[in-house]
Amino acid sequence: MDMPDDVRAWVRSVFRACSVETAVALSRMPNTHEEALDLAFIAKAAEYAAPVRLPSDWVVRIDTHFLGGRRHFYNWEIADIGVLILFRRGGKLVKTKVALLQSKRLYPVEQEYDEAERLDYEIGFARLFHTDSRLDAVVGPRVFAFTDDSTYTALKSKDEQDKAIVAYEKQSGIPVYYLLYHPAHVPYETEIPRVPNGVAEEPVVLGARVLPSQDVRNVTRSKPKGYLPRFGDIKILSPTPSAPTVTPPGWLVEEFVADLAIDCKVGHATERFDDEGLRQLFFNRSGPIAAAIAVTFDAPRGGPGNADRGAIARVV
Numbered sequence: 001m002d003m004p005d006d007v008r009a010w011v012r013s014v015f016r017a018c019s020v021e022t023a024v025a026l027s028r029m030p031n032t033h034e035e036a037l038d039l040a041f042i043a044k045a046a047e048y049a050a051p052v053r054l055p056s057d058w059v060v061r062i063d064t065h066f067l068g069g070r071r072h073f074y075n076w077e078i079a080d081i082g083v084l085i086l087f088r089r090g091g092k093l094v095k096t097k098v099a100l101l102q103s104k105r106l107y108p109v110e111q112e113y114d115e116a117e118r119l120d121y122e123i124g125f126a127r128l129f130h131t132d133s134r135l136d137a138v139v140g141p142r143v144f145a146f147t148d149d150s151t152y153t154a155l156k157s158k159d160e161q162d163k164a165i166v167a168y169e170k171q172s173g174i175p176v177y178y179l180l181y182h183p184a185h186v187p188y189e190t191e192i193p194r195v196p197n198g199v200a201e202e203p204v205v206l207g208a209r210v211l212p213s214q215d216v217r218n219v220t221r222s223k224p225k226g227y228l229p230r231f232g233d234i235k236i237l238s239p240t241p242s243a244p245t246v247t248p249p250g251w252l253v254e255e256f257v258a259d260l261a262i263d264c265k266v267g268h269a270t271e272r273f274d275d276e277g278l279r280q281l282f283f284n285r286s287g288p289i290a291a292a293i294a295v296t297f298d299a300p301r302g303g304p305g306n307a308d309r310g311a312i313a314r315v316v
Contacts, residue, residue: 003297004056008258011295014062015254018044019207027183027202030108030144030190034154037181038080038103038291041208042066045293059298066291077290078102078168079176084294085261090301099256099267101179101210102165104155106186106231108144113153145189148232152180157220157227165213174268176213179253182206186231209250212266215239241265257295 021044022037042064051061079100087095107113155178156162165176185205211234219233234249243255251260260266 003262004054004058006054006056007058007060007297008262010052010054010060011262012254012258014045014048015257016252017047019253020204022181023184023204023207024201026105026181027188027190028194030146030183030192031111032105034080034103034105034181037105039066041081041103042291042293057300061294061296061298063294063296064292065294078165080290081179082292083257083261083267084292085257085267086294086296088296088298091298095269097261097264097267097269098174099261100174100176102176102213103179103181104152105181106146106150106183107153108146109150110142110144111153141191141193143189143191146183146186146231148186148230148235150186150231151228152231152234153228155216155229156225157217157223157229158225162217166217169213175266177256177266178211178213178216178250180209180211180234180250182209182231186235208253210253210256211237211250212239215250 018041021040025037025040026032045062046064048062049064051059053059080103081101083099083101085097085099086093168174169176183206184202215237216229216234219229219237220227231249236248237250238248239250241260243251243259245252245255256266
């Protein structure tokens with residue numbers, strides 16, 4: 001692989017930071033909504049928006065954009081985050097890749113389904129005001145635990161979203177992956193309200209992981225409609241192709257982008273900039289994603305003989 005090591009390492013560090021950000025958020029507040037975790041992921045990536053020129057003379061730029069998507073109007077999107085990878089040589093675009101991530105969070109065993117719904121948007125800021133009858137639920141001490149029995153409660157087998165993802169993959173030829181949000185590790189337990197004690201955050205061992213949607217469907221295939229995958233079902237899954245870290249479940253999100261998507265081992269790649277799949281994803285306001293992260297690589301033009309041409313050709 002001829003992409004300079006410093007380029008790959010920098011991209012890996014950015015997406016590792018996104019993973020840590022979401023894991024810390026979920027560890028601190030175990031019932032954080034998926035949409036809030038998506039926003040935390042996007043916001044962390046946005047901190048790296050300033051283009052960087054690395055010692056190899058490659059320039060890497062990260063752009064983020066959050067639109068909100070069909071969940072605001074219907075009940076779901078095909079994917080919550082689209083990762084767009086663009087390769088340029090001497091300022092000229094030569095190839096594009098895209099990976100679609102449908103995010104789902106792991107729920108503590110004590111919590112039932114709770115995500116932002118259309119009614120929440122209709123109620124607006126009024127939902128922040130807790131009545132006296134709800135106050136005990138807010139301030140009373142409760143323990144939340146993540147175990148093998150914790151479920152990805154918004155990920156229901158054979159439901160309408162699952163069927164829509166299957167139909168989309170078949171129609172477009174573009175695979176969809178699950179971006180699974182976890183706390184720092186499992187098992188994990190915390191009490192709410194928290195007591196500030198100055199203790200440092202625990203190291204993030206688990207964090208955000210990525211699995212092909214087909215791998216998740218394989219787990220639930222023999223289960224009844226509406227089955228909620230448990231962490232115990234998912235934790236043993238090691239998808240193909242392998243990545244540098246082989247600790248299940250799934251790929252680390254930083255490996256998924258920096259070691260697999262860049263090398264065209266996952267996702268969808270095209271040299272046609274009028275590609276229909278890309279047009280439907282990124283050029284329609286009603287496209288099937290809610291947010292996008294674009295990673296642009298600018299390889300130097302090269303010296304005599306344009307030696308960099310062969311290098312970037314092998315990359316893409």
